[in-house]
Amino acid sequence: MDTYWQKRSQKEIKSTVFNSLEKNVNYNTQNILGIPASYLDEKVFNQDASFVNDAPFISSLIQNPNHIGCHTLGKSESFFQGTQEIEKELIEICAVDILNGEPGKQDGYVASGGTEANIQAIWIYRNYFINQHSAKRDAICIMCSEDSHYSMDKAANLLAIDIYKISVENDARELKEETIKDVILKAKNDGKKYFIVVCNMMTTMFGSVDNIEAYTNQLADLSCEFKLHVDGAYGGFYYPFTNENSLLTFKNKNITSFTLDAHKMAQAPYGTGVFLIRKGYIQNVNTQQARYVEGEDLTLIGSRSGANAIAVWMILVKNGPFGWQEKVFILQKRTEWMCKQLSQLNIEFYRHEMSNIITIKSKYINKEVASKFGLVPDNHTSPQWFKIVIMDHVTIEKLILLIEEIKNSILNKS
Numbered sequence: 392m393d394t395y396w397q398k399r400s401q402k403e404i405k406s407t408v409f410n411s412l413e414k415n416v417n418y419n420t421q422n423i424l425g426i427p428a429s430y431l432d433e434k435v436f437n438q439d440a441s442f443v444n445d446a447p448f449i450s451s452l453i454q455n456p457n458h459i460g461c462h463t464l465g466k467s468e469s470f471f472q473g474t475q476e477i478e479k480e481l482i483e484i485c486a487v488d489i490l491n492g493e494p495g496k497q498d499g500y501v502a503s504g505g506t507e508a509n510i511q512a513i514w515i516y517r518n519y520f521i522n523q524h525s526a527k528r529d530a531i532c533i534m535c536s537e538d539s540h541y542s543m544d545k546a547a548n549l550l551a552i553d554i555y556k557i558s559v560e561n562d563a564r565e566l567k568e569e570t571i572k573d574v575i576l577k578a579k580n581d582g583k584k585y586f587i588v589v590c591n592m593m594t595t596m597f598g599s600v601d602n603i604e605a606y607t608n609q610l611a612d613l614s615c616e617f618k619l620h621v622d623g624a625y626g627g628f629y630y631p632f633t634n635e636n637s638l639l640t641f642k643n644k645n646i647t648s649f650t651l652d653a654h655k656m657a658q659a660p661y662g663t664g665v666f667l668i669r670k671g672y673i674q675n676v677n678t679q680q681a682r683y684v685e686g687e688d689l690t691l692i693g694s695r696s697g698a699n700a701i702a703v704w705m706i707l708v709k710n711g712p713f714g715w716q717e718k719v720f721i722l723q724k725r726t727e728w729m730c731k732q733l734s735q736l737n738i739e740f741y742r743h744e745m746s747n748i749i750t751i752k753s754k755y756i757n758k759e760v761a762s763k764f765g766l767v768p769d770n771h772t773s774p775q776w777f778k779i780v781i782m783d784h785v786t787i788e789k790l791i792l793l794i795e796e797i798k799n800s801i802l803n804k805s
């Protein structure tokens with residue numbers, strides 16, 4: 392049963408958002424003199440326009456609440472406590488109703504995106520090993536697959552820790568336990584004792600999902616200290632709905648945290664990465680020097696727009712859990728349709744059966760077709776693959792045009 396996530400009418404959504412905005416400070420009616428914040432420039436963004444009174448998201452943008460800090464624990468800026476409540480409910484929906492966590496047992500916030508949420512996770516674990524295990528920085532490393540997002544490389548660089556990549560099979564995009572074992576042994580040989588493991592819940596290029604047990608079996612066999620983060624920046628609002636028996640949820644004791652991006656599959660505005668972590672860990676990145684912020688700051692970003700959290704909350708409660716299931720169901724059906732067409736043409740491609748990404752071997756796609764249909768290559772210098780992402784706007788009518796074009800280019804070749 393869904394604990395927090397319920398479908399709500401437009402009327403309910405409006406009243407919830409407007410009531411929460413009213414509980415924030417009002418720069419017009421109150422004398423708020425001490426914060427470097429205000430509503431958006433009135434000369435450009437008119438608060439009194441008649442349509443604004445009917446538009447909760449636009450109103451949130453114009454009133455411009457700052458959700459600086461993390462609101463699921465301790466104190467937060469009281470100026471914006473009204474809309475922070477909406478963010479707290481959003482975090483509960485994601486952690487409990489989507490990822491099977493227990494109510495009230497996770498912390499989280501709306502980050503700028505998947506990149507920040509992944510760096511936040513790795514930052515927390517690096518400090519956790521230093522604080523709790525007196526680890527030396529050079530004994531800590533990141534471990535992830537070669538298909539992982541490049542934000543892991545950014546994290547390694549920023550946090551000054553080494554990163555080890557596990558190669559995957561070319562066609563199946565799967566991790567092998569043997570390969571993981573070899574990499575762990577090499578890392579140990581290099582003096583690594585603490586592993587920050589990032590498991591993919593749908594990769595950016597292939598939509599592939601890592602076998603978490605391949606990691607945890609090997610880490611246990613070789614008695615490694617580890618913390619495991621799941622990168623669901625792409626798949627977070629998709630895979631939990633296509634795989635009922637997913638091992639990538641908070642029910643899995645080996646997992647401590649997740650990244651989910653609402654600005655990908657959830658069609659939210661950019662700036663809506665969701666970071667979630669079991670309680671008791673985020674304190675490892677408390678910046679106590681953030682003295683002017685009420686409650687200090689446990690996030691990487693600093694100031695961030697409250698309107699972003701409101702947008703994601705609105706999208707989820709407008710659809711409701713069953714509406715979401717239906718949305719994903721339709722995308723799955725279209726993906727299956729497309730795979731069938733490709734198979735009939737004997738075109739080789741990769742698709743994880745619970746995903747809406749189809750990655751085609753580059754020999755079947757010429758440059759003209761790729762650029763005409765905006766197909767994205769795995770790399771721009773010597774592409775081996777091109778991907779199709781079946782989003783809301785990627786309808787069968789549009790896919791038919793691509794199929795026709797591919798057919799013609801094959802005919803022309805032979």
Ligand SMILES: *Cc1c(COP(=O)(O)O)cnc(C)c1O
Nearest residue numbers: 504505506540594595624625652
């Ligand atoms: C897109 C993506 C990211 C990075 O997210 P941004 O929101 O672009 O910062 C990280 N991981 C995966 C798997 C992604 O698909």
